[in-house]
Amino acid sequence: xxxxxxxxxxxxxxxxxxxxxxxxxxxxxxxxxxxNGAGKTTTMRLLTGFMPPTSGSVHIAxxxxxEEPWEVKKHIGYLPETPPxxxxxxxTEYLTFVGRIKRLGxxxxxERMKLIxxxxxxxxxxxxxxGHLSRGYRQRVGLAQALIHNPPVLILDEPTTxxxxxxxxxxxxxxxxxxxxxxxxxxxxxxxEATAICQxxxxxxxxxxxxxxxPEQLGTKLRQSAILNLTxxxxxxxxxxxxxxxxxxxxxxxxxxxxxxxxxxxxxKDVREELINLVVTQGAGLLELSTQAxxxxxxFKMLTRSNKPTE
Amino acid sequence: xxxxxxxxAKELRSFFVSPVVYVIGAIFLAVVGLLSYQAxxxxxxxxxxxxxxxxxxxxxxxxxMIFRPLFQSMNLILMIILPLLTMRLFAEERKLRTFxxxxxSPIGVNEIVSGKFLSVVIIYAGLLxxxxxxxxxxxxxxxxxxxxxxxxxxxxLLQGALMLSIGLFASALTENQIIAAFLSFGLILGxxxxxxxxxxxxxxxxxxxxxxxxFTEHYERLIRGLLNVKDLVYYISGMAFMWFAAHQAxxxxxxx
Numbered sequence: 001x002x003x004x005x006x007x008x009x010x011x012x013x014x015x016x017x018x019x020x021x022x023x024x025x026x027x028x029x030x031x032x033x034x035x036n037g038a039g040k041t042t043t044m045r046l047l048t049g050f051m052p053p054t055s056g057s058v059h060i061a062x063x064x065x066x067e068e069p070w071e072v073k074k075h076i077g078y079l080p081e082t083p084p085x086x087x088x089x090x091x092t093e094y095l096t097f098v099g100r101i102k103r104l105g106x107x108x109x110x111e112r113m114k115l116i117x118x119x120x121x122x123x124x125x126x127x128x129x130x131g132h133l134s135r136g137y138r139q140r141v142g143l144a145q146a147l148i149h150n151p152p153v154l155i156l157d158e159p160t161t162x163x164x165x166x167x168x169x170x171x172x173x174x175x176x177x178x179x180x181x182x183x184x185x186x187x188x189x190x191x192x193e194a195t196a197i198c199q200x201x202x203x204x205x206x207x208x209x210x211x212x213x214x215p216e217q218l219g220t221k222l223r224q225s226a227i228l229n230l231t232x233x234x235x236x237x238x239x240x241x242x243x244x245x246x247x248x249x250x251x252x253x254x255x256x257x258x259x260x261x262x263x264x265x266x267x268x269k270d271v272r273e274e275l276i277n278l279v280v281t282q283g284a285g286l287l288e289l290s291t292q293a294x295x296x297x298x299x300f301k302m303l304t305r306s307n308k309p310t311e
Numbered sequence: 312x313x314x315x316x317x318x319x320a321k322e323l324r325s326f327f328v329s330p331v332v333y334v335i336g337a338i339f340l341a342v343v344g345l346l347s348y349q350a351x352x353x354x355x356x357x358x359x360x361x362x363x364x365x366x367x368x369x370x371x372x373x374x375x376m377i378f379r380p381l382f383q384s385m386n387l388i389l390m391i392i393l394p395l396l397t398m399r400l401f402a403e404e405r406k407l408r409t410f411x412x413x414x415x416s417p418i419g420v421n422e423i424v425s426g427k428f429l430s431v432v433i434i435y436a437g438l439l440x441x442x443x444x445x446x447x448x449x450x451x452x453x454x455x456x457x458x459x460x461x462x463x464x465x466x467x468l469l470q471g472a473l474m475l476s477i478g479l480f481a482s483a484l485t486e487n488q489i490i491a492a493f494l495s496f497g498l499i500l501g502x503x504x505x506x507x508x509x510x511x512x513x514x515x516x517x518x519x520x521x522x523x524x525x526f527t528e529h530y531e532r533l534i535r536g537l538l539n540v541k542d543l544v545y546y547i548s549g550m551a552f553m554w555f556a557a558h559q560a561x562x563x564x565x566x567x
Contacts, residue, residue, distance in 0.1 A: 048415040051565050073417040084412035086321075088328045100317045101416040145412065 001026040001153060001183045002047070007056035009042050016042045018207040019056070024200070026152075029179050031194035032187040034204035040187035041081060043204070044157050047185070048078045060153055074103070077151035077182075081158050083142025087131035091122055091141055094130055095148055102149035112148055120144040120174065136167035143174065154178065156186040160193060172197050227292040228263040228272070233285025235259040242282065246274050262292075314418050318426025319433070322400075326434060331399070335392050336438050346384050347445045350377045373455040374536070378446070382463045382534040385442075389471050390499050396434065397478025398492035400427045401561070405486035414565060424479070424557050428550075431475045439467055459536030466533030469546040470526060474499050476553035483560035502526055 002024040009017040017039045024030050032040045046053050047060065049069045058065040061075045086094055095116065099109040117126050120140045125133060130141060139159065146154055159175065160168045176197055178184060188194055194201045195215035203210040203218075211218065232239065235258035243252045243261060248269035253262050265271050272289060279286045326332045354376045361371070404410040413423055446460050474495075481495035482488075506527030512518030522528050526549075529542040 045411075050411055050415050070417045073415055076415065078411070078415045080408055080411045082408040084407070084409040086325060086409060087407070088325050089321075093324065097317065097321050098412065098416075101314055101413065101418045103314070103417050 001028075001061060002185070003059040004043075004047070005057050005059075007043070007046060007058065008054045009039075009046060009051075010054045016207055017046070017053075020204070020207075020209045021056075022202055022209065022212055024183060024185065026183055027180050028200055029175070029184045029186070029198045030200045030202060031198040032185065032202050032204055033189070033191065033194045034187075035189055038204045039207045040204060041157055044078070044080075044155050044185070044187060047155055048076055049073055050078075074149070075152055077146030077149065077154045079142045079146040079154075079156045079159060081161070083138055084145070085130045085138060085141060088129065090129050091117070091126045091133075091144075094141065095144055098145045099148045104149055109148075112150060116144045116147050119177075120147070121170070136163055136170070139163060139167070139171060140174075143171070147178075152183060154182045154184045156184065158187055158189070160188070160190075168193075226265050228265065228275070229255065229288070229290045229292055230261040230263060230275070230279070230286075231255075231288040232259050232261075232279060233287055234283075236282060236284050239279070239282055239284055242278060243275065246271050246278065259287075314422045315426045315429065318418075318423055319430045322427055322430030323433065326430070329399075331395065332434060335395055336441075339388060339392055339438055340441060342388050343381075343385055343442050343445070347377070347381050350381050351449065373449070373453055374459050377449070378455075378460055378463060379534055381445075382467065385467060386470060386530060389467075389474055390496070390503065393435070393471060393474040394478050394481070394492045394495040394499070396431055397475055397482055397495060398488040399482070400431065400479055401482040401557075402486050402488045402491045405564075406488075414561075420558055420561050424483075424554055424561070428476060428479050428554060428557075431479070432472050435471045435475060436468060439464065439471065456536075459534070462536050462538055463534045466530055469533075469543070470530050473526060473546050473549045473553075476550040476557075477502075480553045480557040480560065483557040483564075 004023065005021050007017055007020050008015070020039075020043070032043060034040050045051050047058055047065070049065050049072050052066060058072075060072045063071040063075065065072050086097070089097070092113070095113055096109065099112065104112065117123055120143055122137070122140055122144060125137055130138065133141065139162075143156070143159065146156065156175070160171050163171060172193070175184060175186065186198070195218075199214060200212065201215055201218055202212050230243075240252055240254070240261065243249060243263060248266050248271045249263055250266060251264040254260070255262050263271075263275070276286060276289065354371060354373065357376070358371050401410070404413065414420075443464070446455075446457075449455070477498050478491070478495035481498060482491040484494065485491050502525050504525075505521045506525030509518045509522035509525060509528075512521060523545070526545075529545045532539055532542055
């Protein structure tokens with residue numbers, strides 16, 4: 001459905017994207033994951049034909065982005081990072097305008113409008129002026145705008161940024177419900193979000209693709225080591241050494257306070273039971289034992305570290 | 312299917328929900344009203360004085376006494392208010408990121424530029440047609456030649472449309488509305504100054520070029536009641552050039 005070959009984009013002297021290639025099958029949900037400035041938005045803008053690439057090619061639904069931009073535009077629904085809303089129009093007026101510039105016929109437009117307003121949960125606010133709507137509703141209008149012409153490909157740039165937790169769940173559910181009938185690319189800087197909704201994750205860092213994988217595979221790759229946080233009641237100098245002697249522990253270090261420890265262990269070796277027994281027999285008073293969530297920085301550190309020899 | 316009319320409809324809707332059009336319209340009509348009152352009052356004073364001197368009914372040329380000065384001052388008002396009408400056209404789209412929606416939709420830049428230009432021309436023509444009340448009311452009390460007045464309105468329409476096309480281009484260059492307004496004001500002022508400069512260069516080639524580029528000469532001829540193809544060509548080609556420049560500015564924005 002989407003085929004990207006050797007895509008490069010320079011802004012003046014600065015290379016925003018450097019020779020990236022990937023392809024996406026019909027019906028897949030794919031996440032672009034990367035920190036701010038990694039090149040996610042640039043990639044999306046190139047896919048939508050908003051700007052041309054410096055070199056390389058993009059094919060969407062079999063059409064070349066440079067040679068047949070109109071066909072590509074008809075096949076794409078795009079939600080930019082800032083939803084492109086005319087604040088002075090009502091929801092219905094706005095969607096009618098978007099439908100028209102997407103070249104829908106009057107009957108088709110009428111039909112799609114009803115469907116989309118329902119699907120995105122805008123029924124209550126459809127005759128209100130967009131400028132008076134909350135952030136969550138505006139994001140939904142943005143999504144409705146991308147869906148109005150029933151495009152086979154949806155490109156969503158950070159669709160959940162700036163929303164509250166409930167709104168995030170709603171938007172994610174909505175995106176998941178679109179899977180199958182639409183091919184969806186979304187960008188995010190949250191690892192959890194990528195793994196929660198997507199079948200494939202493309203990690204971009206400084207204009208390069210660092211990894212393309214399923215969330216599961218990516219998870220196992222990342223779990224080369226696991227980190228545990230331990231808090232005890234009484235700080236005991238002997239405990240530090242004792243913890244280090246447990247088989248499977250790579251490294252133990254002092255945490256922020258005297259009675260916390262950070263323990264790095266080998267993957268596939270669950271030392272938690274042994275660890276708890278040790279703390280209890282030492283009489284240190286176990287208060288808390290938790291596994292540390294993998295942050296995006298850790299992901300990049302690990303991936304860029306493991307990728308270095310091959311580059 | 313051409314989508315220019317869709318853009319026009321959307322622009323008109325956006326203009327009429329914002330206070331800008333009403334404020335600009337009110338100022339324009341009030342100033343034109345005051346100026347015409349002053350011109351008519353001045354003319355009737357002169358008529359009375361002439362009658363006292365000659366003891367007969369004085370025949371004044373109202374076209375020369377009222378309408379020509381009025382059209383001249385309307386030109387100045389347009390120079391100030393029309394940039395305020397065009398400043399938001401593209402600058403706002405860029406600021407609010409709605410430009411990304413337009414440019415990723417299957418609609419041509421030519422349709423967008425034409426739609427936006429025609430929408431402001433329609434609004435301006437509407438405002439201008441309201442001022443037609445002035446000659447219509449006057450016609451009930453006095454007799455004058457309608458032809459120069461019709462030609463004067465044609466001149467005002469062309470003159471305004473040219474200024475609007477300049478504003479359209481200026482707005483395509485920036486995402487800041489204030490800068491867009493000042494830029495178009497500056498460009499219009501520049502064209503006006505060309506006219507004044509041309510007299511300084513006299514009968515030289517440079518003088519002729521400057522006087523052709525400036526709208527002053529063309530506008531003056533039209534409001535005097537002289538219809539000349541050369542002047543029509545000037546306005547039409549000026550607008551076409553500005554349309555093209557706006558189109559180029561938008562393409563440059565995407566390719567940068």
